[in-house]
Every structure is written in structure tokens, then in C-alpha cells.
Amino acid sequence: MNVAKILTVGLRPSAIDYSLFPGLDEATLTARVEQGLGAVRAAGFDALHCPVGVDPDEAEKTVRATVAGHSVELAMIGAGVRMPAEHTELFERLINVLVELAPGIRFCFNTSPESTIDALRRWS
Structure with a gap:
């Protein structure tokens, strides 16, 4: 059995309405998410990534x-x-499904893919 201490959940880049985010497109966001996940793992976090639809x-x-x-x-x-x-x-x-699946789970929130490590460090 694999063990992951950190779960990152975000919208799949293909599921986003980019009209809400001027100057952002799917390719740019995909690259930023991949770079952010790489940085999370390089920082030593054991992370599962879970992209979801809307x-x-x-x-x-x-x-x-x-x-x-x-x-x-x-x-x-x-x-x-x-x-x-x-x-x-x-x-x-x-939130509710994660509380059900992992009682005692803690949550953190980023403001961008680049701020994920800071959010994780606040609570890990």
C-alpha cells in the first residue's frame, strides 16, 4: 500500500473558464501546475495530485x-x-468527502500554483 501524507486538489486545467482569469490560458496553467508539483516533491513532500472537474x-x-x-x-x-x-x-x-475519508485531516489553501509549498509548510 502506498502512503501519501499530502493531497493536492485543483481544477483540471481543461475544466477552467479562462474568461474569469484574463491573461491565463490552459497551456500556461498546465505548465505552472506541473512546475508547482515538481517543486512540492523536490521540497520533500510525499504528495498525491488530484485534478478534478467542476x-x-x-x-x-x-x-x-x-x-x-x-x-x-x-x-x-x-x-x-x-x-x-x-x-x-x-x-x-x-471538504466533506475528505473529512469523511480522512478523519482529523487538516486543510491548507494556496493562492496560486507557486504558493502551494508555503501553504503546505504552514500545516505540515
């Missing part, structure tokens, strides 16, 4: 499948999930 039912299934067989102690949920008002139900669902 549908709460689909996102819940994705999180359940990703977390299965792992011991997650800390979850970082990205700004793309938390910030847009239209994702409130998605954010609620993710």
Missing part, C-alpha cells in the same frame, strides 16, 4: 479513487476550486 459528483468520485489506499493527513485545495462563487458546492463537497 461537477461535484464527478469530483467526489475522483477524490475517493485518488485517496483509496492512502493515508492523507493534509489536503491543499486550490484557489480555482475555492474562489469562484459558482464552485461553492464543489468546494463544500470536497
Whole structure:
């Protein structure tokens, strides 16, 4: 069984409405996310990455499948999930499913892919 202490959850770059983020496109965000994940792992974090879509039912299934067989102690949920008002139900669902799957889990929040390490360090 693999063990992961950190779970990063964010919207799949293909699921984002880029009209909400002037100057950002899918290719740029994909590169930033990959660079951020590389930095997280290079900093020594044992991290699972869980990109989700905007549908709460689909996102819940994705999180359940990703977390299965792992011991997650800390979850970082990205700004793309938390910030847009239209994702409130998605954010609620993710919080509640993670509390169910990993009692005692702690949460942290970034403001961009580049601030993920700082968010993780606050709570790890």
C-alpha cells in the first residue's frame, strides 16, 4: 500500500473558464501546475495530485479513487476550486468527502500554483 501524507486538489486545467482569469490560458496553467508539483516533491513532500472537474459528483468520485489506499493527513485545495462563487458546492463537497475519508485531516489553501509549498509548510 502506498502512503501519501499530502493531497493536492485543483481544477483540471481543461475544466477552467479562462474568461474569469484574463491573461491565463490552459497551456500556461498546465505548465505552472506541473512546475508547482515538481517543486512540492523536490521540497520533500510525499504528495498525491488530484485534478478534478467542476461537477461535484464527478469530483467526489475522483477524490475517493485518488485517496483509496492512502493515508492523507493534509489536503491543499486550490484557489480555482475555492474562489469562484459558482464552485461553492464543489468546494463544500470536497471538504466533506475528505473529512469523511480522512478523519482529523487538516486543510491548507494556496493562492496560486507557486504558493502551494508555503501553504503546505504552514500545516505540515
